[in-house]
Amino acid sequence: MTNPLQQLGEAGQAVWLDFIDRELLETGGLRTLIAEDGLKGVTSNPSIFEKAIGEGSHYDDRIRALLAQGRTEAAEVYEALAIADIRDAADQLRPVYDAANGADGFVSLEVSPYLALDAEGTVTEARRLWSAVGRPNLLVKVPGTEAGYRAIRTLVGEGININVTLLFALKAYLAVAEAHTAGLEAFKAAGGDVGKVAGVASFFVSRIDTQIDKKIDQRVAAGDRDADQLRALRGKVAIANAKLAYQEYLKLIETPRWKALAAAGARPQRLLWASTGTKDPAYSDVLYVETLIGPDTVNTMPPKTMDAFRDHGRVAKTLTQDVREAEGVLAEAERLGLDLGGVTRDLVTDGVKLFSDAADKLLVAVRSKLAQRRAG
Template identity: 45%
Template sequence: MKNPLAQIPDFGQSIWLDYIRRKFIASGELQALIDNDDLRGVTSNPAIFEEAIAHSDDYTQAIHDLAKAGKSAEEIFLAIAIEDVQNAAHLFHDVYERTNALDGYVSLEVSPSLALDTEGTIAEAKSSWKTLDSKNVMIKIPGTKEGLPAITEVIGSGINVNVTLLFGLERYREVAEAYIAGLEELDKKGQPLENVASVASFFLSRIDAMVDPLLEKIVAENTGRSLEAKQLIGKVAIASARVAYHIYKEVFGSERFKALEAKGAKPQRLLWASTSTKNPAYRDVIYIEELIGPNTVNTVPKDTLNAFRDHGKPADRLEAGIEEAQWVLYQLEDVVGIKLLDISKKLEEEGIQKFIKPYTSLIDVLNQKREEALAS
């Protein structure tokens, strides 16, 4: 019998891993996950690379060689990241071919300092894509207001995009429409549409981590809203995801998209991100189990991947309870008085900072290692 992870694709969902490190790729560990768990992709971010580069000796020789070649700390980081992504993408080439370019992608993020810089994002996305020189990679672009025109431009240039840092439903709809606009641009240029792939990364546990304390405070104050607030604890992220999927089906079932689909375009799949459980009171695989469904991706950290392999219960649950999900969001806003738009805005701002901080730390470490290499 297949292990629980390997059963998830039977329900139309692909599991990607939210982790990358040079030794992990070279040792055969990543290949084993592809072979045994039907792992279908990898995502990376500045925090993951900071952990890998600053806290291991995997990169000592590479940093030394790049420093001696006169590279800056930023250039050293990009060279290291690109090599890791290329090596991982090579391992996923067969997955990419077997799934007809649906899966097998490895994602590389633009610099987090560009999250509010449209032109800078476009320039770095195009530059990294050219350097990576691989069909089965995605460039991660934050789904900020400034990121929307960048998504359209980059998709319109035939580049695969993983839209990251999505927390709100309104912004998710804008991102889906930005993707379609990019496909329309590509079509106007007479370029093939079937070669372009994209995912929209909707972050989950961070929503509950921000909303739950607000609900718990209302419960503790024992006001007229306490009972309603108590019923919503731990439910808002999954409810948001289910409603986002409802939007996905509406946008990609539209006549506008169907015209592109007839020319080979793929829908931009929803990807569930931030799926490790922050609250120990919740089941450690809740953000996988509750959101398994067709035409979706879930990117999970190693610990959560191992937990699901051990005791996960795969089943198609994503579309179960859409009415309840809509009721949860209605109660949250109109009865309890917590506005999701305010929450998603705060989470977006926090999310940018949570990637800038490790990136800055990493550049500081690389500067130090660079000076040591030059001094030797």
């Protein structure tokens, strides 16, 4: 019998792991997830690397070797460690990539979060990382900012695989989809093989509910006259938002413009559900997996959520269910003044800052490790 994670694959949704570290790669943990759970990808970000490198001793030997090579700058050492991990993960996922004929089996590496508002800097960094990793199943992560849109169009136009991160709003998703499509058209016009270009649009989920629910709770506690209607929206806005994003995706792949690219072998830019760990203990620990299951999508889960879904997740094609209800949820949220648009704009700003702060901590952790190794 297949377990619930494998059943997600049978339903058309790829399971990716939102985690990477040296121990997972060296002890066979990643290969086990691929073999036993049907894992098809891995994502990383500065927060993940900060924990991986800063905690424990799994990177100590590599840091010592880099020091012996004369590499003493924290940023240089971090990048060497990260690229080694990403290459190893890509190599372990390569059989998945080959079996899927390039449709899955990816590992993601993020451009520096310090470049989130710098289109030219993002393009330069993405090109460099793409070349340094040197694996066809790499996805370079670019934030869904105004600068990011411009960078995405350029990079896809050069045949570079892109994972667009920090998407919260439908408007932002549509802008990203346009940038990806325009990039593919440019690549095709230049004689490139669009069938070899992959992309995902990472749409964040639970962070939206965290902020919306906070607003709801504050208003209910203050005795708002709409308290009952507000309570009824707790834990529903993020899922409704994601379901409507998928409806936009379904419309896009039916347009003549997309069909012309598909005829040339192009693959759709899949929606990827990110931030799927449940933050509120009042909700199911698999809420943001069970409610967003549908074909040609990805769910990238932290290890705890993956373990929970393997244990007691239920699989049904829920993503296209209750679409009218989802429209009603967003309409009600607007009527009640919950300002989803403002929340999603703030979440992009906050997300960029969180990743920048994590990068700061990461460099501090690497400097600490370098100091320890020198002393040792």
